[in-house]
Amino acid sequence: EVQLVESGGGLVQPGGSLRLSCVASEFTFSDYWMTWVRQAPGKGLEWVATLNQDGSGTFYLDSVKGPFTISRDNAKNSLYLQMHSLRAEDTAVYYCARTPRYGVGAFDIWGQGTMVTVSS
């Protein structure tokens, strides 16, 4: 079964850091762009970051540009989101999503999500 599984969420204090991971299975990971999307409690979906197949091209939501870094390891079928300087507003469920080449298309496969809570 084509699948994405996230991990790495948790409770972190404001200003802290966290690294999220997303492992892909049953598809050729290196053929696809990948994306992180988040959803704050009770709110809608918000795009966070996208990167291309080899990780050389990255795109970010303006509010996370700088503190967040999206990356991938195609040999490990893994996507990452390194988050620094976390704020309460970053509290959300973070989903990874498979993205068509060149980013023009819908996100067709989603992971189950991992919860990030930023609180003292």
Add this chain to the structure above:
Amino acid sequence: EIVMTQSPATLSVSPGERATLSCRASQSIGTNLAWYQQKPGRAPRLLIYGASTRATGVPVRFSGSGSGTEFTLTISSLQSEDFAVYSCQQYNNWPPYTFGQGTKLAI
């Protein structure tokens, strides 16, 4: 940034009825629009892409239409499993990709 606006915020319908959900883009996006279904505590599921193409495994009672700035998701005969939140997303002009705030389909 393209703003996506969905209406209504909540739609109360009964099983067997037809539901029509709307999504408006702040500028033309052609047919570069997707619809997602999300149930409580679950990840979004892609229903429709290209404004009108059903994703793999999506029942035929789901249909999408529209182009430019006005889009519609129609569920022809509601089943109990269809009660969820539906969100539209544009992928025409990005970054950023933008989503609507969602329409909750309630009994």
